[in-house]
Amino acid sequence: MVDQLTSRLDALHRRMREARIDAYLVPSSDAHLNEYVPEYGRRRMAITGFKGSAGDAIICPDGNHLFVDSRYYLQADEEVDLSKFRVHKLGLSGEHTPSQWLTEMEKERVSIRVGFDPFLLSMQAHSAYLAALHSTESEMVPIDANLVDAVWEDQPLPPSNSIYALHEAVTGIGVAEKLSNVRKEMDEAGAGLLVLTKLDEIAWVTNLRGSDIAFNPVFEAYLVIDLERATCFTRTVPPPALRQALYSLVEFQPYEAYVESMGLASARALETVWLDPSGTTVATRLVLKSDQKVLEKANPVVMLKAIKNEAEIAASREAHRHAAAAKIRSFKVLEDKIASGQAVSELDFSLLLHEEYASEDGFYDLSFTTIAAAGANGAIVHYGDADPDVLLTDGELFLVDSGVQMLGGTTDDTRTVIVGTSSDRQKQMYTKVLRGHINLAMQRFPEGTGGIALDALARTHLWNSGLDYGHGTGHGVGAFLNVHEGPQRIAPRGVDEPMRIGMIVSNEPGYYEAGWGGVRLENLYLVAADDT
Template sequence: MTQPIQNFDVKGGPHLGRDHLPLLRAALKTAGLDGFIIPHEDEYNNEYLPANAERLAWATGFTGSAGAAIVLTGKAAVFVDGRYTEQVKAQVDAKLFEYVDLMEPGPAGWLKAHAPKGARIGYDPRLHAPDALARLKDGAKAAGAELIALDDNPIDAAWRDRPPAPRAAVVPHPEMFSGEDHGAKRRRIARELEAQGADACVITSPASIAWLFNLRGGDVACTPLPLAAALLDSDARATLFIEESKLTAAARAHLGNEVAVRPESEFGDALKAMSGKRVLADPASASVWVFQQLEAGGASVVRQSDPAALPRACKNAVEIEGARQAHIRDGEALVRFLHWLDTEAQSGHEDEITAALKLEEFRKALPELKDLSFETISAAGPNGAFPHYRVNTASALKLAPGSLYLVDSGGQYPDGTTDVTRTVPIGEPTAEMRRHFTLVLKGHIALSVIRFPEGTTGSALDALARAPLWMAGLDYDHGTGHGVGSYLGVHEGPQRIAKAPNAVALRPGMIVSNEPGYYEIGAYGIRIENLQVVTPPAPVEGGNRAMLGFESLTMAPIHRGLIDTTLLSPSEIAWLDAYHAEVRKRVLPRLDGEAATWLIKATEPLYGATP
């Protein structure tokens, strides 16, 4: 087997805070500062950060995907949400950092309570969104402190062995996968700018840049992103600001004459040169620094959502068919893995890491695989109760008899991005496990079969997935569904399915996850996740208006041994049998031997008739 894609060594840890906090405080003293704010975000607001942007991990030792820290002269705090309450204790020295909830009081509330009067606290404007910074400023002001924008990040100066910036090659994303050439995309967005009376828009989201210009790169783990920025004019001409050495000859030719290429170091000057122009910028993705440069140059700035975000979310016919094929292909690897779990892994000798590597081995056997779409959540027994658990050499548990094993994973293929969660028993499950699993399954089915009118948001559908659990006095504390890109990010907006209000209606072509769960702290976790695409409006028999719906994309069996059939209605059983029949139809031709035999058995109807 080749080298694994995933790294299971703990990269953070308390030693980092002990080693690096004095270096940071020395840099602050030299700069005449009394403190510094460290968000998790990088200059591009990425979900996954390149190694040179892991400033929060460098300063604190905390490696979670969301968090922040504030370092003052005499005290420091690290902020995490409920997903990371145990991880932060293991990775961050409590003698150096106070543990604080990321949401309440959050960094702004902590500043209000702890910032010394008259303190000058620095921040890097490239790493903060405008609204988040406004809250921090309010907190500091209430304490009598002042926030100072810095040209140079003191962590970058103190980080002696900082990795270099990524320089992965940027290549064209062919129209056979994108379904639309980048000139047509640029013209489509430009028409929107012209309709709004705007002269240009700033695009700083790497995912939007990858989509708009039909480019893919490798600057970020698990997501084929080229780190860059762009200006798009209302005449559809554009300027791409990128480290030019990353562009292959094919990428340069692909961009053509209507896209100018300039070094990323010139982005600030280009923003300042927009004097007198009406320029759109997204405060959710563009940093404070972008707005500062535009305003310093005299541009009229309009705060508005990234104009590429919604078109990117609504996949065209080519992208949808690509997603189908990627999931069928991914289904082969998943079935081989699920067969392994049901046979060899029942021994009790395997652990979370060997299981994750086995799944990776099956995916890497597919020649089309480019990367994983995120680091596999491989969680046995009580570790499954942490929805965003990340296995490492210090935490890995055995797949022990009498336990549940939860695996959440995905792959990146040129024609699509996959994300799937399955929960399987190791040994004989208890009646309680089967009951909880079946309640989760009922919610999953409800969100699979629902028909809904145009204009419906994910917030209106979220309760469907929770209702069976709610009726039993149970719930889960994460969202039910997130958007997924087309050979892009595994977490993509602007759509989502969650309790929190969301103003973006679900539209045909949007891909969302359907992943209700249940978590018994100290015992096990259960989650069932498929990706599904929103289907166009279609009539409903006996109805008076066309309705949208969902088509399941994920092709992997749901473990029949965890289902309590007495809790399912006939229509729910019919859905599961039909889904399993589709899995068998699509994936079985790719299999042979024991895996094929296992799939036939795993997709039998619950009451034994041949599908």
């Protein structure tokens, strides 16, 4: 009997031949370029079997490819059928990025046609792929009907959960003021229309939240803002009281009306449309007239959202107090169980921690799937679901990366503990990671310093021993929003956004070794002025 994945791949290959394309891009993101996507949007998982939150696939009739970064090296090896996919481990010598791999493919074939769903590819990514194709005969071919959807026989339906409003006491700023601040930026940039497709940005501007995506209190929508009105295209009709409260500020339209509305706006308007290349899909650009004036730059909401106000900071601190209390209680229960000789599995602890979190006032949800990795599993940076059959064993490390969504605040922290008696090497590796964490946490730095300079501080003690870790050291965190947000990050390469007062960023150095385990220590920090 042909297995489900083979059947899907065979059907997809047939559709590719019908469309006369040599390769088909399957990114991990969805129409809103989310990191965490709703069930129906997990197309890359459906066609590869890989469950990681990041990683892109290129499907070809003569060979399929999955591209993952260092967080997912081990996970990809475990989850992917290597007879069907070649796993490209980005960052290792000799490995290609997806665009580089297409360049090599083009060299072999002279010209290629690369198919993609324009609703899943950002304008920025599309430009990078175009730049990778050098032959005038090669093409990037937009295909509106997603080919994975066509072969995904049991694809879930899109979510349509309820939408609710946050009180200004929690958000710190009302919708009217937020829209005014956005429009001021639009006016200064000479833009008459701003399109937002990222869900955390839409939720932040409107002070609304939902539950369309697990762990992220957001709702599927588009938001179009001009200098006089804002239109929100949602799958769910907000309750009458909510619509009335926002009556003069935000108009609500059906989600499906977005494309037609943008086309009509482009047909009748001459003003410049502001599209964020990294946060807007190709589909939105294709809907606009070819001669439409477009401003391509990061949208103003990115920075407005990243710099937390006093109410957001206070809510974040309160969320961390509750989350910390719950996690401490969980470790105390674990300690008592181990001391009494009880067997405890990864799943046992994960469920215990969830129960303790849920007992705290204001608990909404986890902010991501808890990573409860015992022993060698700790070497998998983004280890998946806790295993009921993996027991915590004396002498092994236990890494717990977890967080919660509390009303107004989002948390993310990692602790690594030893079960029983620790070895000298475990102590040494833990100490190197801890010293790196403290080194970064205590560092004062000049205004305008970016994450690249700060990143080295967390790695120094590992580097001095010839060691390192493959992931970035820190990421931004939302205010009762996504646990990962930009533009700030602490990493050795990439966009070097200066740290600004009011930003919240993680500090999470680590050390990982296959077969041995991992150590990671993470807290969230607030960028503040140094008054000394």
